Amino acid sequence: MKLQKVAIVSKVGSKDSEQAARDVAKKLLAKKSTVYTISPIEVEGAKKMETLEELKKVKLDLVITLGGDGTTLRVFRNLENETPILTINVGGNRGILSEITIEEIDDAINQILKDKFFLDKRTRVVASCGGKEFPPALNEIYISRANLTKTAEIEIKFQNDTVKQKMDGVIVATPSGSTGHSFSLGGPILHESLDVLIITPVAPVYRLESIVVPDEKIEIICSHDCNIVMDAQVVKAAGYEEPIIIKKYKKPAVFVRLKKRGLRQMSKLGF
Numbered sequence: 001m002k003l004q005k006v007a008i009v010s011k012v013g014s015k016d017s018e019q020a021a022r023d024v025a026k027k028l029l030a031k032k033s034t035v036y037t038i039s040p041i042e043v044e045g046a047k048k049m050e051t052l053e054e055l056k057k058v059k060l061d062l063v064i065t066l067g068g069d070g071t072t073l074r075v076f077r078n079l080e081n082e083t084p085i086l087t088i089n090v091g092g093n094r095g096i097l098s099e100i101t102i103e104e105i106d107d108a109i110n111q112i113l114k115d116k117f118f119l120d121k122r123t124r125v126v127a128s129c130g131g132k133e134f135p136p137a138l139n140e141i142y143i144s145r146a147n148l149t150k151t152a153e154i155e156i157k158f159q160n161d162t163v164k165q166k167m168d169g170v171i172v173a174t175p176s177g178s179t180g181h182s183f184s185l186g187g188p189i190l191h192e193s194l195d196v197l198i199i200t201p202v203a204p205v206y207r208l209e210s211i212v213v214p215d216e217k218i219e220i221i222c223s224h225d226c227n228i229v230m231d232a233q234v235v236k237a238a239g240y241e242e243p244i245i246i247k248k249y250k251k252p253a254v255f256v257r258l259k260k261r262g263l264r265q266m267s268k269l270g271f
Contacts, residue, residue: 001112003028005060007036009052009075011067014091020066020102024088027109036060052078062112062256066090072097073231076124076253077135084119084254086112096179099257111258120257123174123195123215124249127228129238135230136249139177142229143220143244144169144202146237153223156199158213167204169226172197172218172246176253181232182210197248215248 008025011017018041025035025043035046036058042048049055055063055078063085065071072087079085089095090102100108111117124136145152145168155164173182174197175190182200183189187210190196197218200210221243228236228244238244 001061001115001117003031003033003061003109003113005034005036005058007038007049007055007058007060007063008041008046009038009063009065009067009071010041011071011091014067017066017071017090020088020090023102024064024066024105027105031109031113055083056080062086064088066102068095069097070233073138073233076138077231077234079253080251082121082251082254084256086256097176097255099255099259108258112256117256117258120192120255121252122176122192122255123197124251124253125172125174125197125246126249127230127236127244127246129228129236129242129244134228134236135234136251137177137230138174138253139180139231140171140173140182141246142169142171142181142202142227142232143222143238144227144229145222146225146227150224151205152226154201155221157219157221158199158211159216163199163208163211165201165204165206165208167201167208169202170220171200171202172220173200174198186210188212195248197246218246220244220246 008021010021021041025046028035029045037046037048039050060083066088087098089098126136127134127141151166153166171182175192175194178190187200195215196212197215201208226238
């Protein structure tokens, strides 16, 4: 891979991550790459962007994230195309999505320049409501009742089937998100390469297991006002009985991988 244009993104508020970002930027500048940093990171010779949204304006060869899973999710939300990401765990809690540690960066850059890597493509999901499409999510979209004093009746439609029951909310997770909030509610762990989605009810009145469905359109209608939460980072509102459409996003998330593993996320969870 030619590393002509590379963006580097650090974890918000982490001094260790910010310093690691500066160090990586200098390594790439020494290899004659055009390097983009995100505020507040400044490195002589690099081009500073004020926000992640500016990444959409540049055709990048690679994005390097230095942080935890939250940093990775934040970056993918601002990438509309298939720009690959190399994830480095710096200050993350578990770093389930990460590939390497900062100590491995020199070897990683050399392997990438020699094309000794592979691309790991993951399904993303996107929600739309009221004619507006929201930012894509890598892990999950959570529909939750806005009024916490009343239990909502939620109708879930997929293909020719309908599930309707009182519950606090519903999670639509990707295989990547199967080890996240859906898993904590009893949902299955899926291989990350599958093209399916998981529908996991949240506190249903009558027990209702997770449902694995093809990655097609899912329609959700809530009997109360509700919130649409993307990857636990972005929240949008939906009105009473306003249909929420969730479907596979047009472009996958792409990871640069240097090591072969089986179920990558299971190994990070200690299984």
